[in-house]
Amino acid sequence: MHEFKWTVRVYHEDTDGGGIVYYANYLKFMERARTEYLRELGFEQTDLLEQHRCLIVVKHVEVDYIRPAVFNDQLLVTCELTSVQRASFCVRQQVIRVDKPPEQHNNEESGSCLPDVLLVEGHVRLATLAADTMAASRIPQPLLNVIRSPD
Amino acid sequence: MHEFKWTVRVYHEDTDGGGIVYYANYLKFMERARTEYLRELGFEQTDLLEQHRCLIVVKHVEVDYIRPAVFNDQLLVTCELTSVQRASFCVRQQVIRVDKPPEQHNNEESGSCLPDVLLVEGHVRLATLAADTMAASRIPQPLLNVIRSPD
Amino acid sequence: MHEFKWTVRVYHEDTDGGGIVYYANYLKFMERARTEYLRELGFEQTDLLEQHRCLIVVKHVEVDYIRPAVFNDQLLVTCELTSVQRASFCVRQQVIRVDKPPEQHNNEESGSCLPDVLLVEGHVRLATLAADTMAASRIPQPLLNVIRSPD
Amino acid sequence: MHEFKWTVRVYHEDTDGGGIVYYANYLKFMERARTEYLRELGFEQTDLLEQHRCLIVVKHVEVDYIRPAVFNDQLLVTCELTSVQRASFCVRQQVIRVDKPPEQHNNEESGSCLPDVLLVEGHVRLATLAADTMAASRIPQPLLNVIRSPD
Numbered sequence: 181m182h183e184f185k186w187t188v189r190v191y192h193e194d195t196d197g198g199g200i201v202y203y204a205n206y207l208k209f210m211e212r213a214r215t216e217y218l219r220e221l222g223f224e225q226t227d228l229l230e231q232h233r234c235l236i237v238v239k240h241v242e243v244d245y246i247r248p249a250v251f252n253d254q255l256l257v258t259c260e261l262t263s264v265q266r267a268s269f270c271v272r273q274q275v276i277r278v279d280k281p282p283e284q285h286n287n288e289e290s291g292s293c294l295p296d297v298l299l300v301e302g303h304v305r306l307a308t309l310a311a312d313t314m315a316a317s318r319i320p321q322p323l324l325n326v327i328r329s330p331d
Numbered sequence: 332m333h334e335f336k337w338t339v340r341v342y343h344e345d346t347d348g349g350g351i352v353y354y355a356n357y358l359k360f361m362e363r364a365r366t367e368y369l370r371e372l373g374f375e376q377t378d379l380l381e382q383h384r385c386l387i388v389v390k391h392v393e394v395d396y397i398r399p400a401v402f403n404d405q406l407l408v409t410c411e412l413t414s415v416q417r418a419s420f421c422v423r424q425q426v427i428r429v430d431k432p433p434e435q436h437n438n439e440e441s442g443s444c445l446p447d448v449l450l451v452e453g454h455v456r457l458a459t460l461a462a463d464t465m466a467a468s469r470i471p472q473p474l475l476n477v478i479r480s481p482d
Numbered sequence: 483m484h485e486f487k488w489t490v491r492v493y494h495e496d497t498d499g500g501g502i503v504y505y506a507n508y509l510k511f512m513e514r515a516r517t518e519y520l521r522e523l524g525f526e527q528t529d530l531l532e533q534h535r536c537l538i539v540v541k542h543v544e545v546d547y548i549r550p551a552v553f554n555d556q557l558l559v560t561c562e563l564t565s566v567q568r569a570s571f572c573v574r575q576q577v578i579r580v581d582k583p584p585e586q587h588n589n590e591e592s593g594s595c596l597p598d599v600l601l602v603e604g605h606v607r608l609a610t611l612a613a614d615t616m617a618a619s620r621i622p623q624p625l626l627n628v629i630r631s632p633d
Numbered sequence: 634m635h636e637f638k639w640t641v642r643v644y645h646e647d648t649d650g651g652g653i654v655y656y657a658n659y660l661k662f663m664e665r666a667r668t669e670y671l672r673e674l675g676f677e678q679t680d681l682l683e684q685h686r687c688l689i690v691v692k693h694v695e696v697d698y699i700r701p702a703v704f705n706d707q708l709l710v711t712c713e714l715t716s717v718q719r720a721s722f723c724v725r726q727q728v729i730r731v732d733k734p735p736e737q738h739n740n741e742e743s744g745s746c747l748p749d750v751l752l753v754e755g756h757v758r759l760a761t762l763a764a765d766t767m768a769a770s771r772i773p774q775p776l777l778n779v780i781r782s783p784d
Binding site: 198200203204205207208211235237238239240241242243244245248 | 500502505506507509510513537539540541542543544545546547550
């Protein structure tokens with residue numbers, strides 16, 4: 181199954197006094213990657229709202245903090261669908277520290293010698309709601325078509 | 332003129348990797364104090380919106396960062412009206428480090444020996460907008476009555 | 483076992499364009515409550531660092547988002563120890579919407595008719611690290627004594 | 634004088650319940666652009682700290698909020714040096730809404746018909762501090778050489 185990757189740079193705003201990325205901020209990184217993943221699939225959340233009156237909300241997260249990210253780290257945040265239900269879907273997301281900007285990242289022949297390091301792993305369940313009632317609502321068909329068969 | 336004070340504790344979320352409060356976060360502290368100041372005057376922003384279709388937005392800020400706050404600091408954030416126009420008003424706000432919780436803060440006879448320290452000073456201009464058009468809109472009369480003569 | 487409660491007010495900074503509290507921000511609320519819980523037990527994290535060279539970091543979170551909080555909501559955030567190991571401990575935390583400020587909250591005879599509503603529930607595992615090596619490190623004995631027998 | 638530009642996408646984390654970017658968050662966008670501007674000049678803040686024991690802190694900001702950004706907006710954040718002193722320097726920064734990703738942005742012949750829109754303008758004064766004493770400290774010579782003659 182397709183695994184989407186999105187680059188995130190760590191800025192001062194992301195760190196805390198311990199010198200590491202504040203634990204809540206990885207959830208921001210993960211949502212940026214989810215937003216860009218949907219955009220790559222052709223779905224803008226603004227369009228989902230306007231055309232389908234559909235909101236996507238987070239219902240559950242589980243996050244393992246393995247190693248900390250620090251200021252200036254270049255991160256890759258992945259997003260991979262793991263299951264799709266009628267009115268919700270689940271993704272697995274990893275935050276990985278890379279040592280080169282993503283442009284060179286896939287270049288096997290480059291001189292990079294430092295391996296990627298897994299920092300954070302999360303599982304997120306998202307639900308689709310009817311914007312007008314905030315009640316659970318089927319995933320709109322065009323979105324369902326795409327995430328059902330992402331490859 | 333009345334000077335409102337609101338207590339803010341510095342948590343990890345507020346600091347950055349330099350070990351000090353991140354510069355944007357003082358603007359959060361200042362808005363908390365403004366929200367509580369309006370509440371003390373009897374105005375809930377939710378009511379302003381529902382009853383008067385009025386939003387309050389920030390149009391201009393000017394902030395001096397004098398000394399940094401750090402994790403666990405106990406701060407007082409002030410809010411003092413400095414001018415009122417038809418569709419906007421200005422406040423002066425200070426962020427002050429205190430060495431005791433605010434309950435004991437006014438107790439002249441307490442054993443405190445450390446003086447309060449001014450950390451940040453800001454001037455903020457706020458405008459009232461019509462929620463439906465986002466156009467500038469007079470300050471609703473009940474709010475105007477109160478902020479025109481705050482004492 | 484003792485359940486600690488800490489009051490949090492929802493400000494504009496906490497909400498997102500959906501009109502509800504952004505999902506990562508509940509983790510901020512939960513850490514505020516943990517910080518205050520340790521303070522109530524007599525432990526300042528600054529002292530833990532200076533006297534014991536001990537940092538507390540989050541290793542795992544699991545969060546259920548049940549109902550959303552909105553601007554101006556008055557919340558109670560709980561913190562309850564669920565287990566203590568050599569170099570880590572776990573807490574259960576709830577975010578509850580209340581309809582009165584916490585001063586009156588325990589007054590059974592008050593005229594309140596709206597029940598408290600559970601919005602978010604989380605389980606957090608925290609580890610103690612040696613600040614100088616960032617390696618796992620036993621919970622300092624004075625803290626262990628207190629959290630081992632919190633009542 | 635050279636004007637640096639950095640692209641920022643607006644995510645849910647940046648907006649507030651009013652449906653617009655929260656006013657403090659533009660300061661985050663502006664710092665991202667300053668960090669990338671220094672990186673483009675060849676200066677990593679981590680190196681400045683390690684090699685020169687030099688920290689860069691914000692001493693003063695003045696921000697005009699002209700029009701709001703909303704979720705999904707594609708923004709350009711500029712950074713332009715306006716003055717350099719012994720131990721501080723000033724930048725002018727604009728937040729501009731663009732209608733296309735920056736790759737196509739300079740292509741005069743593209744079919745874009747919507748003009749860029751200035752949303753926010755800020756002036757920021759930054760000071761260099763000695764990390765060990767937190768006292769004002771001359772701008773390190775290599776950085777000074779570059780920002781004195783940026784073109």
